[in-house]
Amino acid sequence: MNSTRMRITTIAKKELVExxxxxxxxxxxxxIPVLMFPxxxxxxxxxxxxxxxxxxxxxxxxxLQADDLPDGFQSALEYSSINLTFAELDAVENLTxxxxxxxxxxxxxxxxxxxxxxxxxxxxxxxxxxxxxxxSNEARSRVLLNLGEWEQNETRNRxxxxxxxxxxxxxxxQWNGSIAQGDVASKGEQAGLALSLFIPxxxxxxTFSSAIQPSIDMTAGERERGTLxxxxxxxxxxxxxxxxxxxxxxxxxxxxxxxxxxxxxFAIGYLATSDIISAPTMTLGVxxxxxxxxxxxxxxxxxxxxxxxxxxxxxKEAGSVxxxxxxxxxxxxxxxxxxxxxGIELFWFAIPVVNVLLALRELLLNRVVPVHVLVWxxxxxxxxxxxxxxxxxxxxxxxxxxxxx
Amino acid sequence: MDDTxxxxxxxxxxxxxxxxxxxISLTINKGEIIGLVGSNGAGKTTLLRLLxxxxxxxxxxxxxxxxxxxxxxxxxxGVVPESTGLYSRLTAWENIRYHSRLHGVKDEESWARTxxxxxxxxxTPHLGRHTKGFSRGxxxxxxxxxxxxxxxxxxxxxxxxxxxxxTSARTVKKLVKTLGEDGKTIVYSTHQLPEAExxxxxxxxVHNGEIRADGTPQELLQLTGQTTLEEAYVTLSxxxxxxVDVEEQPAKGWSRMxxxxxxxxxxxxxxxxxx
Numbered sequence: 001m002n003s004t005r006m007r008i009t010t011i012a013k014k015e016l017v018e019x020x021x022x023x024x025x026x027x028x029x030x031x032i033p034v035l036m037f038p039x040x041x042x043x044x045x046x047x048x049x050x051x052x053x054x055x056x057x058x059x060x061x062x063x064l065q066a067d068d069l070p071d072g073f074q075s076a077l078e079y080s081s082i083n084l085t086f087a088e089l090d091a092v093e094n095l096t097x098x099x100x101x102x103x104x105x106x107x108x109x110x111x112x113x114x115x116x117x118x119x120x121x122x123x124x125x126x127x128x129x130x131x132x133x134x135x136s137n138e139a140r141s142r143v144l145l146n147l148g149e150w151e152q153n154e155t156r157n158r159x160x161x162x163x164x165x166x167x168x169x170x171x172x173x174q175w176n177g178s179i180a181q182g183d184v185a186s187k188g189e190q191a192g193l194a195l196s197l198f199i200p201x202x203x204x205x206x207t208f209s210s211a212i213q214p215s216i217d218m219t220a221g222e223r224e225r226g227t228l229x230x231x232x233x234x235x236x237x238x239x240x241x242x243x244x245x246x247x248x249x250x251x252x253x254x255x256x257x258x259x260x261x262x263x264x265x266f267a268i269g270y271l272a273t274s275d276i277i278s279a280p281t282m283t284l285g286v287x288x289x290x291x292x293x294x295x296x297x298x299x300x301x302x303x304x305x306x307x308x309x310x311x312x313x314x315x316k317e318a319g320s321v322x323x324x325x326x327x328x329x330x331x332x333x334x335x336x337x338x339x340x341x342x343g344i345e346l347f348w349f350a351i352p353v354v355n356v357l358l359a360l361r362e363l364l365l366n367r368v369v370p371v372h373v374l375v376w377x378x379x380x381x382x383x384x385x386x387x388x389x390x391x392x393x394x395x396x397x398x399x400x401x402x403x404x405x
Numbered sequence: 406m407d408d409t410x411x412x413x414x415x416x417x418x419x420x421x422x423x424x425x426x427x428x429i430s431l432t433i434n435k436g437e438i439i440g441l442v443g444s445n446g447a448g449k450t451t452l453l454r455l456l457x458x459x460x461x462x463x464x465x466x467x468x469x470x471x472x473x474x475x476x477x478x479x480x481x482x483g484v485v486p487e488s489t490g491l492y493s494r495l496t497a498w499e500n501i502r503y504h505s506r507l508h509g510v511k512d513e514e515s516w517a518r519t520x521x522x523x524x525x526x527x528x529t530p531h532l533g534r535h536t537k538g539f540s541r542g543x544x545x546x547x548x549x550x551x552x553x554x555x556x557x558x559x560x561x562x563x564x565x566x567x568x569x570x571x572t573s574a575r576t577v578k579k580l581v582k583t584l585g586e587d588g589k590t591i592v593y594s595t596h597q598l599p600e601a602e603x604x605x606x607x608x609x610x611v612h613n614g615e616i617r618a619d620g621t622p623q624e625l626l627q628l629t630g631q632t633t634l635e636e637a638y639v640t641l642s643x644x645x646x647x648x649v650d651v652e653e654q655p656a657k658g659w660s661r662m663x664x665x666x667x668x669x670x671x672x673x674x675x676x677x678x679x680x
Contacts, residue, residue, distance in 0.1 A: 021494040233459055233479065234504060236507050
């Protein structure tokens with residue numbers, strides 16, 4: 001093995017050995033990404049479902065205030081899940097004026113109050129509730145749903161009474177066929193669209209944030225612990241030192257990102273069995289380009305973070321610089337989600353961070369536009385080189401050992 | 406036959422506007438144990454870092470006997486910095502092996518040498534232990550083993566007994582003397598004059614970035630006309646020592662302004678007295 005390569009791999013191996021011996025870092029950078037998507041896509045919906053079921057089983061207390069009621073109105077509200085009580089209509093001009101309902105709703109005596117009064121040939125109504133109480137919101141929803149059904153029946157009855165066809169009168173324009181069939185995009189393509197809205201964001205943020213801790217540990221950490229001086233006295237160049245450390249951080253980051261993708265794939269596979277989402281359609285070439293995009297991004301990010309951390313005099317200082325630097329990724333990442341990919345201008349693919357995120361979005365949609373690929377690839381390579389040069393400059397600074405004196 | 410191992414010629418080192426070393430010239434000969442003696446901030450560590458190739462001189466040259474620069478000849482050097490520079494999540498042997506590998510030395514070779522010196526330092530049972538729980542003495546001994554494992558021609562030791570208990574310091578000094586007897590060249594930085602007298606064959610007094618004297622203990626006494634080395638040292642460094650940490654750059658620009666904004670001024674002398 002040539003001596004430069006040997007020294008770079010020796011440095012990288014040592015950094016990795018030190019890394020795997022710290023179980024806390026392993027949990028933070030490797031275990032959490034594996035579990036993140038399964039927890040988000042499987043456990044979280046299950047929890048939501050359980051909560052919704054619990055709400056469905058609730059019996060809500062509703063007070064009906066009316067002096068007179070239209071036919072079938074009371075029976076429309078009399079469901080097993082609604083405990084209906086009756087009261088005289090409050091003397092209010094406007095039905096939404098709180099009146100006596102205020103105290104009853106705030107104290108939780110009832111979950112909703114329905115007021116009804118006749119108004120010539122129509123009826124006026126209002127539902128009072130407390131929006132900060134889930135039970136009250138649920139009561140309101142059930143009341144509105146049931147009243148909606150009553151209103152629909154009443155409308156039909158009135159149309160029939162004047163010899164009109166309710167269907168033709170209410171729906172003169174009717175959809176024919178299945179709504180899903182009207183979309184020519186395949187399920188895989190639809191899945192690609194859904195995933196392209198958040199996967200680039202998560203990948204970018206995770207790549208950046210998972211490189212922070214190892215970058216700091218291998219630079220400012222070494223400086224603070226006094227191990228850097230001994231290292232700088234060895235017969236290896238600072239460029240070899242930088243590349244060795246870069247290789248280690250990139251390996252850790254890549255492992256974190258790959259594990260995250262594995263967790264995501266598992267979660268999508270699980271969801272695909274329940275017809276919620278399909279696996280996105282992607283050719284092998286697209287997958288390869290996707291890996292190139294992430295790799296170029298990782299090269300840039302890791303070099304940039306190593307450089308920033310090397311500039312810091314201590315771990316604390318490095319943390320206070322690199323922590324907020326996540327925003328440099330987060331803001332462009334959020335912005336990229338709203339950029340319309342159809343007819344997109346070419347310059348977007350040359351803007352740092354945005355270029356890779358847009359590339360990921362396009363690729364997840366299984367779109368390969370050669371000119372776009374060329375621009376994001378070249379611009380990413382340029383940014384990666386600039387970041388590496390910047391990092392090399394920081395590593396060549398003579399004062400990186402001065403704080404040890 | 407020329408015994409020169411390393412030649413330092415008119416070397417000056419500036420950190421910003423601070424002159425850490427001023428026009429230093431010296432020759433390091435094979436087999437010498439040279440004591441670099443000076444107060445804190447005298448410039449000993451700066452000189453050692455220049456000798457180790459960690460710093461580049463602002464002026465002057467440092468040249469190995471074969472005409473190469475110090476950077477190019479770093480595989481001839483064994484360095485023990487004051488901080489020892491051990492990785493706490495690695496074992497003592499892993500720390501040693503890491504540096505040896507970067508020196509291009511085979512594991513078997515460095516292991517054999519480590520075992521030899523570890524026996525002298527009573528460190529053999531600890532080679533497989535993580536250095537996290539090591540005492541200062543054990544850390545210093547491990548750093549010494551690490552510096553010796555690739556068989557260097559020149560050993561640079563920055564205050565190797567600082568913070569050590571009497572027994573550990575004695576063991577380290579004994580090893581240094583043994584190495585000297587075996588023909589190793591050693592530069593030994595310390596601010597303890599008796600220690601330098603005990604260990605070194607040649608003493609260089611560094612003060613305020615300058616070499617004030619360079620010779621055997623006897624020569625220093627003759628030069629100053631004193632009867633003890635302590636008196637000789639006081640005579641040679643009679644001017645006030647500069648403030649420490651000449652390498653630490655003062656904060657500039659925005660950092661300095663920001664820090665100053667939140668730093669109250671100290672009361673003026675006698676400020677509490679009522680007029």
